[in-house]
Amino acid sequence: MRNYVIIGGSSGIGNAIVESLEDHDANIVATYNTNAKESRGKVKYLKYDVTTDELDLDELPEQIDGLAYCPGSINLKPFKRFKEDDFVQDFKLQVMGATKVIKQLLPKMKGSQDASILLFSTVAVQTGFSFHTQVAISKGAIEGLTRSLAAELSPDIRVNALAPSLTNTNLAGKLLSTPEKINMQSEKNPLKKIGDPKDIAEAATYLLTEKSSWMTGQIITIDGGYSRIKK
Numbered sequence: 135m136r137n138y139v140i141i142g143g144s145s146g147i148g149n150a151i152v153e154s155l156e157d158h159d160a161n162i163v164a165t166y167n168t169n170a171k172e173s174r175g176k177v178k179y180l181k182y183d184v185t186t187d188e189l190d191l192d193e194l195p196e197q198i199d200g201l202a203y204c205p206g207s208i209n210l211k212p213f214k215r216f217k218e219d220d221f222v223q224d225f226k227l228q229v230m231g232a233t234k235v236i237k238q239l240l241p242k243m244k245g246s247q248d249a250s251i252l253l254f255s256t257v258a259v260q261t262g263f264s265f266h267t268q269v270a271i272s273k274g275a276i277e278g279l280t281r282s283l284a285a286e287l288s289p290d291i292r293v294n295a296l297a298p299s300l301t302n303t304n305l306a307g308k309l310l311s312t313p314e315k316i317n318m319q320s321e322k323n324p325l326k327k328i329g330d331p332k333d334i335a336e337a338a339t340y341l342l343t344e345k346s347s348w349m350t351g352q353i354i355t356i357d358g359g360y361s362r363i364k365k
Contacts, residue, residue, distance in 0.1 A: 137195040142204035146303035150335035184231035200342035255297040261361040284351030292350040299357030301329040324359035
């Protein structure tokens with residue numbers, strides 16, 4: 135039975151990944167910050183603030199087969215309105231938080247026969263969007279981290295990333311707060327709908343399990359065709 139750690143696994147895409155992995159009869163440790171959850175079955179929840187805390191390694195299994203780092207932010211406004219601290223805080227959450235967790239868990243992942251690390255980017259890195267500078271800077275760093283780590287950690291540990299477009303989570307609440315906003319965003323998409331966390335979780339589960347054992351260093355876009363198709 136495989137052991138997984140999902141950082142930010144109590145809501146949104148992280149929660150959907152936990153639920154998907156439960157169907158694979160796995161042991162899962164999921165962390166939360168403000169959205170507390172009770173442990174259940176083979177899922178253990180731990181309180182953890184990625185910007186200030188250190189993971190309690192004693193609460194984790196001796197061997198970890200898969201790690202997903204899900205915390206993120208969506209701060210959209212004109213570049214001229216951002217302050218230096220805005221970029222620093224995003225970088226701490228999305229990049230430094232990921233590197234800190236990975237460094238802590240690497241010794242536990244090296245014992246696995248097929249360990250996998252999953253990170254998250256965004257379509258805004260490869261496709262330029264107005265007002266996305268803060269998002270794209272930190273997520274661009276995640277894409278560089280993914281490829282560099284994949285090279286450094288192969289053949290023992292695989293590293294991949296998913297790059298979704300707008301997905302219906304609490305994180306995107308301001309952009310999807312009314313039926314009119316949802317419809318507007320849906321109309322921009324070739325498939326005429328907003329992504330669901332389960333859509334992302336299915337791909338995440340594939341990358342975390344042995345089914346993707348010949349994949350590493352990949353940035354996989356999941357966006358309903360938004361970044362590639364123009365109609």
